[in-house]
Amino acid sequence: MKVFKFGGASVKDAKGVKNVIEVLKKVGNSNILIIVSAMGKTTNALEIVVSHYLNNHPELKNAIDFIKKYHIEILKDLFDNKQHPVFEKVNSLISDMETTLKRNKSVQYDYVYDQIVCYGELIGTTVVSEYLSLEGYVNNWLDAREVIKTDEIYRDATVNWEITQQSIAEKVNKKGLTITQGFIASDTNNFTTTLGREGSDYSAGIFAYCTNANSVSIWKDVPGVLNGDPRVFENTKLLSQISYEEAIELAFYGASVIHPKTLQPLQRKEIPLYVKSFINPLDDGTSVKKGQRLVPHIPCFIVKKDQILLSLSSLDFSFIVEDNISEIFSLFHTYQLKVDLIQNSAISFSVCLDDKFNNFEKLLSHLKAKFSVVYEKSVSLYTIRHFDEEAIQSLEENKDILLKQSTKETYQMVAKQ
Numbered sequence: 289m290k291v292f293k294f295g296g297a298s299v300k301d302a303k304g305v306k307n308v309i310e311v312l313k314k315v316g317n318s319n320i321l322i323i324v325s326a327m328g329k330t331t332n333a334l335e336i337v338v339s340h341y342l343n344n345h346p347e348l349k350n351a352i353d354f355i356k357k358y359h360i361e362i363l364k365d366l367f368d369n370k371q372h373p374v375f376e377k378v379n380s381l382i383s384d385m386e387t388t389l390k391r392n393k394s395v396q397y398d399y400v401y402d403q404i405v406c407y408g409e410l411i412g413t414t415v416v417s418e419y420l421s422l423e424g425y426v427n428n429w430l431d432a433r434e435v436i437k438t439d440e441i442y443r444d445a446t447v448n449w450e451i452t453q454q455s456i457a458e459k460v461n462k463k464g465l466t467i468t469q470g471f472i473a474s475d476t477n478n479f480t481t482t483l484g485r486e487g488s489d490y491s492a493g494i495f496a497y498c499t500n501a502n503s504v505s506i507w508k509d510v511p512g513v514l515n516g517d518p519r520v521f522e523n524t525k526l527l528s529q530i531s532y533e534e535a536i537e538l539a540f541y542g543a544s545v546i547h548p549k550t551l552q553p554l555q556r557k558e559i560p561l562y563v564k565s566f567i568n569p570l571d572d573g574t575s576v577k578k579g580q581r582l583v584p585h586i587p588c589f590i591v592k593k594d595q596i597l598l599s600l601s602s603l604d605f606s607f608i609v610e611d612n613i614s615e616i617f618s619l620f621h622t623y624q625l626k627v628d629l630i631q632n633s634a635i636s637f638s639v640c641l642d643d644k645f646n647n648f649e650k651l652l653s654h655l656k657a658k659f660s661v662v663y664e665k666s667v668s669l670y671t672i673r674h675f676d677e678e679a680i681q682s683l684e685e686n687k688d689i690l691l692k693q694s695t696k697e698t699y700q701m702v703a704k705q
């Protein structure tokens with residue numbers, strides 16, 4: 289069996305949904321599990337719904353109507369028969385979402401987020417599944433929440449591999465064509481959980497691992513993994529092959545082309561990952577396999593925006609040593625701040641942080657009690673893997689650099705945005 293993943297950009301309109309069939313026609317359609325993300329920017333639109341709901345904002349109804357209209361327009365383009373049951377199915381998913389909001393009693397943002405944002409994936413997969421059926425591609429629609437089981441950490445859930453493995457073995461048909469969602473899962477009480485933004489790639493890794501799939505293909509609007517995000521860097525080139533380790537490093541430093549957690553399950557079972565263009569599905573794209581050399585061997589550029597550079601020194605000029613460092617890290621953990629770079633000297637300790645959950649202010653009040661704190665918000669963390677002088681020079685040009693460091697293969701710099 290193979291696992292395919294189509295992201296939101298690939299199914300953002302009727303043309304995109306039709307293109308899924310073009311890809312299947314070219315590369316085959318039997319024994320495939322397809323993961324489809326929420327269409328276009330639906331997840332962002334649902335985030336607005338959640339925030340309007342929790343803030344009692346008068347625009348809540350409009351925010352829901354916007355999502356409804358967007359999907360109905362796509363359906364109208366795909367289905368000539370306006371009596372097709374898919375219209376009813378999508379409408380009833382939206383009503384379910386509204387009922388969930390009405391009945392909800394929780395004010396906990398992360399919990400409400402997961403119960404609502406999942407509708408993007410549920411609706412998107414329903415549209416794709418129904419359209420494939422219409423076109424003669426018999427398929428099974430699977431609710432991923434029935435098989436991917438996690439803990440109760442909403443918005444950043446951790447997979448329970450044992451239960452997940454077992455339910456996938458019981459419920460996933462390795463033959464034929466299955467359509468399911470990425471990103472969403474459920475906890476032991478069957479409440480919806482999510483695996484973090486862009487988490488559908490990770491779901492592809494989970495399904496592949498648990499079914500011993502032959503390969504995973506992620507279909508993208510770029511030709512494969514490039515040596516830099518083309519929206520940020522000029523003259524980017526396609527990497528035709530990389531190793532799991534390299535891909536993990538690139539994803540870790542912030543290359544958004546593959547979700548960082550995706551690679552580990554694949555590496556464990558040596559399941560090859562292909563990143564390919566959904567526009568030219570027969571092109572080779574990038575293959576990620578065990579022990580492969582980086583081809584071509586060129587510097588790879590990564591940028592992570594909206595980071596915080598935080599520097600701490602002790603209030604009494606004593607050294608920053610193991611016990612303070614462990615205390616600082618435990619606070620990062622408590623407030624879910626991700627550490628992307630560390631630099632320390634005898635009396636100061638600097639880190640570049642990703643404040644995905646908006647907890648920095650809370651962290652700050654704790655730190656200020658014990659340390660002298662300096663910080664700069666909205667900075668960018670740049671990384672070059674396999675750097676050379678020329679690469680560093682081109683990156684540093686015209687930047688207000690706050691910190692740099694390098695190891696044998698990796699150069700990093702924090703600069704103002």
Ligand code: ASP
Binds near residue numbers: 295471484485487
């Ligand atoms: N729909 C989710 C998001 O936009 C998950 C994904 O597409 O990977 O983050």
